[in-house]
Amino acid sequence: MIIDSLTVRDLALPLVAPFTTSFGTQTRRVTYLVHVTGTVQTAAGRVRTAGWGECVSLADPLYSSEYLAGAREVTERHLVPLLQHAQREGTEITAETVASVLAPVVGHPMAKAALEMAVLDAQLRAHGVSLAQYFGATRTHVPSGVSVGIQDSIDDLLRAVGGYLDAGYVRIKLKIQPGWDLEPVAAVRRAFGDDVPLQVDANAAYTLVDARQLRRLDDYGLLLIEQPLGEDDLVQHATLARQMSTPICLDESIASAKDAADAITLGAASVINIKPGRVGGYLEARRIHDLARAHGIAVWCGGMLETGLGRAANAALAALDGFTLPGDISASDRFYTRDITEPFVLENGTIAVPTGPGLGVEPVPEMLDEHAGLVQELWAA
Template sequence: MKLARVEIVHLAIPLVTPFRTSFGTMTTKDTFLLHVVTDEAEGWSEFAADPEPLYCSEFVAGAEIVLRDFLLPRVAALPRLTAPALGPAMAKVKGHELAKAALETAVLDAELRAYGMSLATYLGAVRDRVPAGVSVGIKESVADLLDDVERYLAEGYVRVKLKIEPGWDLVPVRAVRERFGDALPLQVDANTAYTLADAEHLRRLDEFGLVLIEEPLEEDNLYGHARLQQRIATPVCLDESLHNARDTASAIALDACRVVNVKPARVGGYLEARRVHDVAHAHGVPVWCGGMLETGVGRAPNLALAALPGFTLPGDTSASARYFAEDVTEPFVLDADGCLPVPRTPGIGVAPLPDPLRRFTRTRRDLYGGREGGR
C-alpha cells in the first residue's frame, strides 16, 4: 500500500452521565478520529487521550502536531506501507505511544480491509464474544453509587469496577459488597491516587475479596507496587505503569503486579498489545482489556484484542449505551449473558456512520495529502 491522505476528525460527544475519577470529571468525549486513505483501502482509528494532559502526558492538540510534523513524514517515506513497518519507522520519535497507536490502528484497519481479513483473525482471537464489565466513577453519595451498580447489573454486566481515591474507598466498597454479595466480581481502580505510606489503609480492602486493585500508586513505580503487594492480599494490577511488553516482563519478575490491564493505545497499538498479552499469558498472569470511554471506532478493535486466550477477566469493553446516547458507529449491545460480539468483518469491523459523525464533528483537517488547512 501507499499512503494517499490522512485526515483528522475532531469530535465531541456528550456522555450520558458525568464520569469522575481521581483525575477529574468528564462530561464529553472530546477527541479525534484518524482517517487514513491508501491506494488500496481506507482505515479508521480513535485517539484515546483527552484535551488536557491529566490522565497521561499526551493530549489532543499535541498529538495532532506529533502526527503531522513527525510521524506521518516518516511513515509516508516507507517504500511499502504496512502496519508492522510503522514501529521501526516511528521509533526515533520518543514516547507519544497514543499518537503512534492511532496511526498504526488506522493503517492496520486499511491493510486488513484490503486483504479481506478481520482484526480478530489477525490478532489470533479464540472467541466470538467476550464478557463485559463496567467501570463506575466516583459519585456524590453512596446511595447514588448503589443505584448505578444496581442498574448496571440489571443491564447484564458481569463485573463491576469502582473508581476510588482517598476519602472514597472503604465506605463505598463495603456498601457495594454488602448490598450485592460476595459472589459479585468486584475490583477497584485508584488511578495512581495513593502512596506507599497508604499501604496499611489499602490493606483494609482485603476483607472485601476484590478481584484486584488497579494502579494504586504513582505511575512507573514498580518497586513501590512490589512493596505494596508484599503487604496486601488483594492482587495488584498495573495499568499506567506498563508501556510495553518489556515493562510487563519486569513488573511480573518483580511481583509488582499479579494482573495486567492492557490498553492498546497506552502501549503504542495492537501489535504491542498482543506482545504484552503474550508475555503475561506465558507467565500465567491474568490479562484484561481496559477502556478509555471509546466510541465504537475504539471499542471494536478492543473487543478483537479481548478475544485472545490470555484475556481471562472481563474488561471495560462496555456497551455503547454505557457512555453515549448515540455513538458514531452502529451501537454495541450486551447480549443476554452479559457479553459483546467480536467484530468479524474486514479490518476493525466498523466505520463511522455519516450522519452522527457529521453532527458530532467540530473540525476536519488534512494532515497529509488532500487539501491544505481545515474545512
C-alpha cells in the same frame, strides 16, 4: 500499503452522565479520528482501501503525559512526515512497520497508536480479514465489565451499580481515591453480596504511606486493586503486593512489553490491564498479552471511553485466550446516547466480536457530520 491520503477529524461526543475518577471529571469525549486511504498488494493485485484510527488521549495530561492537542500536533509536525519520508524512500507502510518508522519520535504512544490502527484497519480490509482473525482470537463474544466513576453519594453509587447489574454486566469496577474507598466498597458488598465480581481502580491516587488503608480492602474479596500507586513506582508496587492478599493490577505503569516484563520480574503485578493506546498500538498490546500468558499473569482489556471504532478493536483483542478477566468493553449506551458507529449492545453479559474485514465497523456519516469538528488533510497524493 501505499498511502495517498491521511486526514484527522476532531470529534466531541457528550457522555450520558459525568464520569469522575481520582484525576478529574469528564462530561464529553473529545478526541480525533485518523482516516487513511491508499492501495494494498493482495493475491488478486493492488486493492484500493481505507481505514480508521482513534486517538484515546484525554484533553488534559492527567491520566498520562499525553494530551489531545499535543497528540494532534506531534501527528501533524512529526509522525506523518516520518511516514511520508519512509514511503518516499521505498518503504511500504504496514501495521507491522509503523512502530519502527515512528520510533525516532520519543513517547507519544497514543498518537502513534491511532496511526497504526488506521493503517491496520485499511490493510486488513484489503485482504478481507477481520482484526480478530489477524490476532488469532478464538472467541466470538467477550465478557463485559463496567467502570463506575466516583459518585456524589453512596446512594448514588448503589443506584448506579444496581442498574449495571440489572443490565447484565458481569463485573463491576469502582473508581476510588483517598476518602472514597472503604465506605463505597463496603456499601456495594452489603447491598449486592460477596458473589458479585468486584474490583477497584485508584488511578495512581495513593502512595506507599497509605498501605495500611489499602490493606483494609483485603476484607472485601476483590478481584484486584488497579494501579494504587504512581506509574513509576514499580518497586513500591512490589512492596505493596507482598503486604496485601488482594492482587495488584498495573495500568498506567505499563507502557510497553518491556515495562510488563520489568513488573513481572519485580513481582509488582499479578494482573495487567492492557490498553492498546497507552502501549502504542494493538501490535504491542498483543505482545504484552503473549508475554503475560507465558508467565501466568492474568490480563484484561481496559477502556478509554472509546467510540465504536476503538470498542470494536478492543473486543477483537480481548477475544484472545489470554484475556481471562472481564474487561471494560461495555455497551455503547454505557457512555453515549448514540455512538458514531452502529451501537454495541450487551448480550447475556457479553459483547459480540465484530467479524467483518478490519475493525468490522465504520462511522455513521450523519454522526460524523453532527459531532465532528475540524477536518485537516495531512497527506494528499
